[in-house]
Amino acid sequence: MSNINKPAPLVDSSNDFHKINRETAIEINNIEVSFKTPKGKFTAVKDISLEIKRGEIVALIGHSGCGKSTLMNTISGMVTPSSGEVIANGHVVKGPGPDRGIVFQNYSLLPWMSVYKNIYEAVDSVFKDKSSSEKHAIVDHYIQMVNLTPHKDKLPSQLSGGMKQRVAIARAFAINPSILLLDEPFGALDALTKGSMHIELLKLWNLDNRNKTIVMVTHDIEEAIFLSDKVVVMNNGPAATIKKIVDVKLDRPRNKKDIAHDPEYIRIHDELLSLLFDKFSIED
Amino acid sequence: MKNLSIKNTLSDALYFIGSMGILAGVWQLVTLVTAGEIPGPVATWSVFTELLAEPFYDRGPNDKGIGNQLVSSIIRVFTGFGAGSLVAIPAGLLMGSSKIGMKLLNPIVQILRPVSPLAWFPLGLLAFKAAEGATVFIIMITSLWPTLINTAFGVASIPSDHKNVGKAFGFSRWKYITKIMLPFAIPHIITGLRLSIGVAWMVIVAGEMLSGGVGIGFFVWDSWNALSLEKIMVAILIIGTVGLLLDKGFNALQKAFSYDQR
Helix, strand or coil, X not given: CHHHCCCCCXXXXXXXXXXXXXXXXEEEEEEEEEEEECCEEEEEEEEEEEEEECCCEEEEECCCCCCHHHHHHHHHCCCCCCEEEEEECCEECCXXXXXXXXXXXXXXXXXXXXXXXXXXXXXXXXXXXXXXXXXXXXXXXXXXXXXXXXXXXXXXXXXXXXXXXXXHHHHHHHCCCXXXXXXXXXXXXXXXXXXXXXXXXXXXXXHCCCCCEEEEEECCHHHHHHHCCEEEEECCCCCECEEEEEECCCCCCCCHHHHCCCHHHHHHHHHHHHHHCCCCCCCC | CHHHHHHHHHHHHHHHHXXXXXXXXXXXXXXXXXXXXXXXHHHHHHHHHHHHHCCCCECCCCCECHHHHHHHHHHHHHHHHHHHHHHHHHHXXXXXXXXXXXXHHHHHHHHHCCCCHHHHHHHHHHHHCCHHHHHHHHHHHHHHHHHHHHHHHHHHCCCHHHHHHHHHCCCCHHHHHHHHHHHHHHHHHHHHHHHHHHHHHHHHHHXXXXXXXXXXXXXHHHHHHCCCHHHHHHHHHXXXXXXXXXXXXXXXXXXXHCCCCC
């Protein structure tokens, strides 16, 4: 407790700051998710326990159909576990809530509303007590943050994939959730846009003093290492479990160009590769 | 770009004229084959100009201008159509948004939908004690089904992506209805309305033949009794044109409300 008297170190000067002395943001206790199908019970994931600290960025990685999204949806409350429980911000998750912002895989913007309205309706729904001008200020702020001010009156159909993605992220950030859940957020983007979106996401996270907990589903190893503090590798489904949790102890802020040559980065990259792929070459 | 659209409009107009030419040709052929029993385009045209010279004259209950007949038919159709829509849209929203509602109401709709609206005419007479009310009543019944079914299936087909937005951001029921359900369903509702008004316009002719009074359907029947086949041909052309215009109107409405074509 000696650090009580010490001033808190500045976020950017100490990369340990956000990792120590943090409370648990998300606790997953031995959950199983199964669905009834005409062919009988289908178990998507089972025996999953995971603890995520406040301010951590965690990537869920695995092959297609391994239940990454299902696992994440138990945190968002879109999916209810068949057994076990998920505790987010100290409460058992019983359904979706504004403390957990979601960025959907396919952005899920409402096509009949402008960029501005898409964000405004979410803000209006979550901050019922705020005045109209306060709510408009919030929307303006987040549109500005993702550099979409010139496009705020456009409909989603008039936007590129990267822009839609930014709207979805702005919408999720605007309701100021302490937990942010991203379901393959950059999956549909080209490599260049993807790279700049990674930077944007980290910028937003930094602006909030790295206080937001981010859980993201991905199948991109480089993306997972670059962004996260922990990479959760999942087995192949059905009945997927956690294969291994790999810590990413790379200094922040991370630089996309330099990080690729970091020996630790290369080590983690190799480890993840061998966890995900059993064979590395085609047998003749 | 502008030149192109003018060109398109021009060619569309030429095709329309060509199409009308074919119609007139076939018509003339039928006249020749039936040895003039069915009046040809020329004879009809002269009656048409005669009728249009004074469309709104009124010489007693059984002798009114074609304009009067048409206007009262249109008013009747829109009254019945409006009343039907006021029932069909909320019922459709209810049916589409609840599985129980769908399962309970759908069999009723499926049984009543294939019934000719004219079969309801006697019940209308019984209920309203007047032919006028009965005619509006059958138009109302007619207008129910396409609107009801389209609304219900429109609402039922809201993609889970859109629903999830409402869930994830904690939309209130009111916000869900006004910001997600209705905007998604409106194009479907308008399609239903468009089908409804089309059928209603078809049924009004038959309805007015039964009810008598003033109206384009009665005008056809009255002309038959007076053996004025030219007038019947005029009425057929007018009914067709008005039907086309109604459809065009709703088509324009549909375009105005579809969010993905803008």
